[in-house]
Amino acid sequence: MKRIVRKKVKMMLLSVIVIGIVGGLSYFIYGVAQMYKINTWQNAIGKELPNKFKEMLPLKRDTKGWFYITGKVGTHKRDFILDTQARSMARIEYLQSLHASHWGTYPRAVKNLYGQQEKYALYTLDNVVIADGLPLYKPLFSGITQTNALYDLLEKDLLGKDILQHFVWKFSLDHDELILFSNSDADMLREEACNYTKIENGLDEGIPLLFESVKESYKYHFDLGYEGYISINKELYEKLKKKYPQKEYLVKRNENLVDTTFMLTNVPIRINDLFVPDCKVTYRPRFDTNLLGVGFIERFNFILGYQKGDKIVAKEDLYLQPRKTTSKSNDFVYCPSKGFDVEYSEDGAVVSFLEINGEASRKGLKIGDKVLEINHGAVCLSADSIKLGKVTLHINNCNELELKIKRNNKTVYMNI
Numbered sequence: 001m002k003r004i005v006r007k008k009v010k011m012m013l014l015s016v017i018v019i020g021i022v023g024g025l026s027y028f029i030y031g032v033a034q035m036y037k038i039n040t041w042q043n044a045i046g047k048e049l050p051n052k053f054k055e056m057l058p059l060k061r062d063t064k065g066w067f068y069i070t071g072k073v074g075t076h077k078r079d080f081i082l083d084t085q086a087r088s089m090a091r092i093e094y095l096q097s098l099h100a101s102h103w104g105t106y107p108r109a110v111k112n113l114y115g116q117q118e119k120y121a122l123y124t125l126d127n128v129v130i131a132d133g134l135p136l137y138k139p140l141f142s143g144i145t146q147t148n149a150l151y152d153l154l155e156k157d158l159l160g161k162d163i164l165q166h167f168v169w170k171f172s173l174d175h176d177e178l179i180l181f182s183n184s185d186a187d188m189l190r191e192e193a194c195n196y197t198k199i200e201n202g203l204d205e206g207i208p209l210l211f212e213s214v215k216e217s218y219k220y221h222f223d224l225g226y227e228g229y230i231s232i233n234k235e236l237y238e239k240l241k242k243k244y245p246q247k248e249y250l251v252k253r254n255e256n257l258v259d260t261t262f263m264l265t266n267v268p269i270r271i272n273d274l275f276v277p278d279c280k281v282t283y284r285p286r287f288d289t290n291l292l293g294v295g296f297i298e299r300f301n302f303i304l305g306y307q308k309g310d311k312i313v314a315k316e317d318l319y320l321q322p323r324k325t326t327s328k329s330n331d332f333v334y335c336p337s338k339g340f341d342v343e344y345s346e347d348g349a350v351v352s353f354l355e356i357n358g359e360a361s362r363k364g365l366k367i368g369d370k371v372l373e374i375n376h377g378a379v380c381l382s383a384d385s386i387k388l389g390k391v392t393l394h395i396n397n398c399n400e401l402e403l404k405i406k407r408n409n410k411t412v413y414m415n416i
Contacts (some may be wrong), residue, residue, distance in 0.1 A: 068156055089143065170267065173300070174324050183305075196320060197320045211268075221292070223291045249354065264282075274322065336395040337396075401416040403416065
């Protein structure tokens with residue numbers, strides 16, 4: 001009797017194992033098939049583009065330093081942030097308002113910079129053009145919900161690498177100009193990249209940065225969607241923090257998330273034959289990775305040199321040229337000179353950025369404080385005024401600030 005029972009148990013266990021293996025294999029096959037379908041779809045996004053074209057556009061940047069381009073979805077004018085690391089995405093209600101078609105779901109959970117994982121719903125949009133009428137064939141966009149930490153960042157829709165790779169993008173910061181041309185036009189790329197330093201496959205494999213003071217080289221991914229300078233990991237931070245001046249910041253990401261960021265200044269680095277003597281690098285414990293952001297890349301004129309191969313992108317070279325103009329009004333500002341900045345939330349203007357032991361912090365300002373007035377209403381604290389950078393500009397340009405804030409249902413006045 002016991003033998004029969006043991007035999008039945010073994011058979012049941014074997015059945016469970018077989019079912020598990022079959023189920024896992026089926027899920028794996030589904031995931032591979034779905035990814036193939038997604039990649040095939042994305043490779044067709046540029047199929048309606050002409051073989052040769054050249055568009056010269058004004059270079060546009062928003063208040064966070066991000067580069068963006070204007071286009072249309074049907075008759076609706078849209079601004080699109082450009083991001084070399086992400087897939088194209090938009091707030092889900094924006095997509096629905098544009099009558100986007102639900103295409104499917106991303107086959108695996110995607111982790112964002114804040115550690116959240118989510119399987120994104122995918123949507124296609126019809127009649128999408130960028131620049132002066134360059135058509136995109138039914139591009140796929142991930143729909144971002146309000147529970148995702150990226151939601152608050154997506155004030156504009158985002159064009160990711162899946163779309164960027166269908167063009168070559170030349171960013172001339174010296175001339176405030178963006179040039180777009182075909183990723184199959186090798187002659188045009190050679191002409192436009194004259195006197196630039198080429199980083200072979202830098203957009204794919206990363207950019208080699210040599211940190212002179214520790215004589216060590218690290219590969220860094222270039223992320224046009226990262227609002228920062230050079231983000232370093234803990235290992236490198238521990239080596240550099242003893243050598244360079246350091247500042248510490250609190251950054252309010254959303255209602256429930258406040259990051260700590262450490263910044264080191266005047267760090268010399270080398271990229272191939274290019275030497276940059278005074279870089280800013282940041283370390284965020286929650287974000288322990290190596291990235292180059294807009295605050296670093298704006299020191300150069302640069303080209304995203306995607307090159308088309310047999311139906312797919314074969315090369316992803318980055319080209320750099322140190323810019324001649326040292327600074328411009330639309331350059332990336334990490335934190336205003338007074339040591340704080342604000343963002344707009346459901347409660348109005350709140351302190352979202354604070355330098356620890358900076359001028360504002362020493363006067364008693366705290367992260368999350370609601371700002372009711374600055375200099376007796378000298379600058380409007382509306383959502384549009386904050387998003388357009390008018391408040392940050394006012395904070396940066398004033399020698400003295402008088403703040404009226406609300407904290408714990410009490411009104412507090414302070415001078416900075």
